[in-house]
Amino acid sequence: MKPSSKRPDWPDSGNLSSILGFAPSDGGEATVLPLFDPARVFDVCHVGLVLRAVLGVQGLLALGLALVSRDLGHWMQNMASGTVVTMSAVLAWLLLVCSARRQLAGLRGLWQWTVLLALGALCALAGWELLNLANDEPSSGFRLISVSLAGAACAGQLLLWLKQRERAQRPADAMAQLVELQARIRPHFLFNTLNSAIALVRLDPHKAEGLLEDLSELFRVALADATAVVSLDDEIELARRYLDIEQIRFDGRLRIHWRLDPAAGAAKVPPLLLQPLVENAVRHGVEPNEAGGDVEISTRRLGSEVEICVVNTVGLPAQTSGHGLALRNVRQRLRLMHDVAARFELKREPERFSVRIMLPR
Structure with missing residues (x-):
C-alpha cells in the first residue's frame, strides 16, 4: 500500500472540544461527569x-x-x-x-x-x-x-x-465540561487520523505506531478527571503529541518552535489548558495559508510567576470563523483556579497573533 502524495481529506481542525467528547455508541444521552464541588x-x-x-x-x-x-x-x-x-x-x-x-x-x-x-x-x-x-x-x-x-x-x-x-x-x-467532554466524538478526525496511520503502515510502520500512540494519549487525557490539576510539563507533552499528528497532516506547512524553560514546568494548570490554544494557532495560522505558518510555544519562570506564550503567524483568514469558545474557556478556567493571581492577554498584530498567560508558580 502506497500512501497518496496528496494530503488526506482532513476536516477543519476546530477545537479539541469538538474532537474529544464522548457519547454512547447506541445514540443515547451522553454521560456527563459533574464538575461541581x-x-x-x-x-x-x-x-x-x-x-x-x-x-x-x-x-x-x-x-x-x-x-x-x-x-x-x-x-x-x-x-x-x-x-x-x-x-x-x-x-x-x-x-x-x-x-x-x-x-x-x-x-x-x-x-x-x-x-x-x-x-x-x-x-x-x-x-x-x-x-x-x-x-x-x-x-x-x-x-x-x-x-x-x-x-x-x-x-x-x-x-x-x-x-x-x-x-x-x-x-x-x-x-x-462542554469543551473537555463533548457529547460526541467528531468521526472525521478519528477516521482521517486512522487513514493516515493505515497509509503509513507499510511505508513507515514506526511513524504509524507513533501517530496512533499520540491519538491514544489525547483520548486518555480527555477521559481523565476534568477537575484534576496537572503540571505545565504534562500540558507541554500533550501539546507535542497533538502537533505531531498535525505535522503529518500538514507536512512541511506547519513549522513549530519550542522555547521552554525547565524551571517553569512544575507550575500547576487545569488539564487541557494549552490544547485549545495550539489548536487555534494551527487552525487560524496554518490551515488557511498555502505556504503554511509558524507556531511558537514558549514558557518562562519570572520570579514567583510563570509565563506561557502561544504565538502564530497570520496570513489568510480561516475558512470557518471561530466563536472564541476556546479562548473564553481558557480565561474562565484560569480565573476559577487562580482568581486574580492569573492573567490572560491577547495581542493581535498584522502578521501574528499571540496569547500570553501569567500564573503563580
Missing part, C-alpha cells in the same frame, strides 16, 4: 477574594460611621477603632472557613447558615476584645450583643455573596 463555595483561600471581602466590609463600616460622626475628624477616629474590630474579625472568619471548608460543605443548608453566623458573632466579639485591650472601660451587655449581631450580619452577607459567586461560576464549569 460543594466545598468550592467555601474556598476562600485566595488573595483576590480575601481582598474583596475586606474592602466590602470596610466600605460598609465607613458608610455606617459617616452617618453618626460629627465631622471628618470624628469619623476618622471612629474608623481607626472600627477597623481593628472588623479587620481582625473578617480575617479570622475567612481563615476558619478556609480551614473547615470540607466540613462546612457536608452540612445541610440551615446548619451552614447557623454555624457561620455564630462564627461571625464570635469573631466580632474577639475583635472587640482585641480593641478593648487598650481600654479599661468594661463593655456593657448591650454593646456586646450589638457587636455579636453585627458580626453575624456581616457573616451572613459574606456567605450570601460566596453562594451567589459559586452559582454565577456554574456556567463557566458547564462550558469547561
Whole structure:
C-alpha cells in the first residue's frame, strides 16, 4: 500500500472540544461527569477574594460611621477603632472557613447558615476584645450583643455573596465540561487520523505506531478527571503529541518552535489548558495559508510567576470563523483556579497573533 502524495481529506481542525467528547455508541444521552464541588463555595483561600471581602466590609463600616460622626475628624477616629474590630474579625472568619471548608460543605443548608453566623458573632466579639485591650472601660451587655449581631450580619452577607459567586461560576464549569467532554466524538478526525496511520503502515510502520500512540494519549487525557490539576510539563507533552499528528497532516506547512524553560514546568494548570490554544494557532495560522505558518510555544519562570506564550503567524483568514469558545474557556478556567493571581492577554498584530498567560508558580 502506497500512501497518496496528496494530503488526506482532513476536516477543519476546530477545537479539541469538538474532537474529544464522548457519547454512547447506541445514540443515547451522553454521560456527563459533574464538575461541581460543594466545598468550592467555601474556598476562600485566595488573595483576590480575601481582598474583596475586606474592602466590602470596610466600605460598609465607613458608610455606617459617616452617618453618626460629627465631622471628618470624628469619623476618622471612629474608623481607626472600627477597623481593628472588623479587620481582625473578617480575617479570622475567612481563615476558619478556609480551614473547615470540607466540613462546612457536608452540612445541610440551615446548619451552614447557623454555624457561620455564630462564627461571625464570635469573631466580632474577639475583635472587640482585641480593641478593648487598650481600654479599661468594661463593655456593657448591650454593646456586646450589638457587636455579636453585627458580626453575624456581616457573616451572613459574606456567605450570601460566596453562594451567589459559586452559582454565577456554574456556567463557566458547564462550558469547561462542554469543551473537555463533548457529547460526541467528531468521526472525521478519528477516521482521517486512522487513514493516515493505515497509509503509513507499510511505508513507515514506526511513524504509524507513533501517530496512533499520540491519538491514544489525547483520548486518555480527555477521559481523565476534568477537575484534576496537572503540571505545565504534562500540558507541554500533550501539546507535542497533538502537533505531531498535525505535522503529518500538514507536512512541511506547519513549522513549530519550542522555547521552554525547565524551571517553569512544575507550575500547576487545569488539564487541557494549552490544547485549545495550539489548536487555534494551527487552525487560524496554518490551515488557511498555502505556504503554511509558524507556531511558537514558549514558557518562562519570572520570579514567583510563570509565563506561557502561544504565538502564530497570520496570513489568510480561516475558512470557518471561530466563536472564541476556546479562548473564553481558557480565561474562565484560569480565573476559577487562580482568581486574580492569573492573567490572560491577547495581542493581535498584522502578521501574528499571540496569547500570553501569567500564573503563580
